[in-house]
Amino acid sequence: MQISGKTFIVTGGASGLGRASAETILAAGGNVIIVDVNSETGKTAEQAMGAKAKFAQCDVTSEEQVKAAIDVAVSSFGGLHGAVNAAGIGPAAKVLGRNGPHPLDLFEKTIKVNLIGTFNVIRLAAAVISQNVPDKQSSERGVIINTASIAAFDGQIGQPAYAASKGGIVGMTLPIAREFAQLGIRVVTIAPGIFDTPLLAGLPEPARVSLGQQVPFPSRLGRPAEYGALVRHILENEMLNGEVIRLDGALRMAPK
Numbered sequence: 001m002q003i004s005g006k007t008f009i010v011t012g013g014a015s016g017l018g019r020a021s022a023e024t025i026l027a028a029g030g031n032v033i034i035v036d037v038n039s040e041t042g043k044t045a046e047q048a049m050g051a052k053a054k055f056a057q058c059d060v061t062s063e064e065q066v067k068a069a070i071d072v073a074v075s076s077f078g079g080l081h082g083a084v085n086a087a088g089i090g091p092a093a094k095v096l097g098r099n100g101p102h103p104l105d106l107f108e109k110t111i112k113v114n115l116i117g118t119f120n121v122i123r124l125a126a127a128v129i130s131q132n133v134p135d136k137q138s139s140e141r142g143v144i145i146n147t148a149s150i151a152a153f154d155g156q157i158g159q160p161a162y163a164a165s166k167g168g169i170v171g172m173t174l175p176i177a178r179e180f181a182q183l184g185i186r187v188v189t190i191a192p193g194i195f196d197t198p199l200l201a202g203l204p205e206p207a208r209v210s211l212g213q214q215v216p217f218p219s220r221l222g223r224p225a226e227y228g229a230l231v232r233h234i235l236e237n238e239m240l241n242g243e244v245i246r247l248d249g250a251l252r253m254a255p256k
Contacts, residue, residue, distance in 0.1 A: 001135070001143055001235050004029030007077040009069055011060050011087035011121055014041040016197035017147060018086030020224030021231045025084075026052055028232060031077040035060070035069045035087070035121075052077075060087045060117030066124050079132065082143040083125040084231055085118045088165075090199055092158040107161040114165035118146055122176060122187075130183045141184040143235050146173065148191040150246055154253040166191070170244050177242030186241040188234045193248025195222035215249040222247065 008025050012018030013034035022032045026049055034055045036042040046055035054076050056069035073080045091110055095102045122144055129142035148169040155163025169189055177187035194200070194211050200221070212220040230247055234240050 001081070001138075001140055001238070003232065003235055005031075006081035007031040007033070007073050007079055008082040008084060009033040009035050009056075009073055009080065009121070009125060010084040011035040011058070011117075012147075013084075013086065014038060014045040014055075016086070016199070017192065017195060017224050017227045018084065019045060020228035021084045021086060021145075022049065022053065024225070024228035024232050025235075026050070031073075033069055033073045033076070035066075037087070060085075060121055061112050063120060063124070066121055070124060070128055074128065080125060080128045080142070081132065082129065082235065083121055083145070085121050085144070085146045087117060088114045088147065090162050093161065094158050095160055102160065107164075110161035111165050111168070114162070115168040118169055119172065122146070126180060126183070126185060129185055130180075134184050138238050139184050140186065140238060143186045143188070144176075144180075145231055145234055146187070146189040148189050148244060150191050150193050150248050150251065150253060152191060153246075156253055157256040173244055174242045181241070186234075186238070188240050188242070189244045190227065190230055190234075191244055191246045191248070192227055193222060193246070193251045195224060195227065197224060214253075215251045218249055222249065 010018050010022045010032055013022045014036035025032050031052045034042055034045050035058045037059050039057045042055040046053050054072055056072045058065040058069045093102050132141040134141055146169050149166040151159050151163045152166040152170045173189040
């Protein structure tokens with residue numbers, strides 16, 4: 001896909017991996033709808049990114065709000081050509097902790113935001129993307145990129161909800177890609193390792209350094225721009241489809 005002139009919604013687009021993805025798309029000449037639940041950071045990101053970026057406050061688990069965000073894409077830029085799903089939460093809790101069993105509502109919330117929220121955006125975005133005129137050379141109509149985690153494969157103690165939610169994203173990637181093949185829509189998932197995002201911002205610097213040293217090479221935290229670079233490559237490489245790509249510096253997480 002040629003990114004220039006195309007329009008994408010990016011969930012979690014006001015910070016972290018989502019913001020890096022939005023900035024990468026904009027740098028390549030695309031238009032972005034910054035979809036984020038936080039209005040303050042969303043508006044700040046919109047102002048920083050310029051005229052080709054529009055903010056839409058949105059809870060990804062809401063059908064009405066996701067539809068409204070997609071409407072912003074269509075009304076502002078004339079259509080929709082892709083989605084990058086980067087919104088998510090990462091609570092930690094053991095199945096049997098000091099205070100008793102894992103709170104069921106916390107497990108449900110994690111699944112709802114990370115997995116159901118991703119699926120909600122996929123289904124609603126695809127309904128609009130599928131109406132695009134196919135590219136004359138590639139027959140492509142659009143691309144959907146999801147964010148899983150290496151926790152889907154190497155989940156640690158205290159990550160049952162998070163690992164389950166990300167494992168669900170991994171598991172639905174291929175069947176959706178197979179279904180959407182006839183529509184000319186590619187579906188790819190990125191499974192990042194330990195990245196320097198707001199989720200880690202509250203940790204003391206020694207703890208952040210220690211986490212980075214666990215990565216075989218390069219022995220550091222991943223940079224959001226590196227995630228954004230992979231997003232761009234997926235968009236531009238037509239043969240990437242139905243795949244889950246680990247972006248982790250060869251990290252395989254220990255039990256804890």
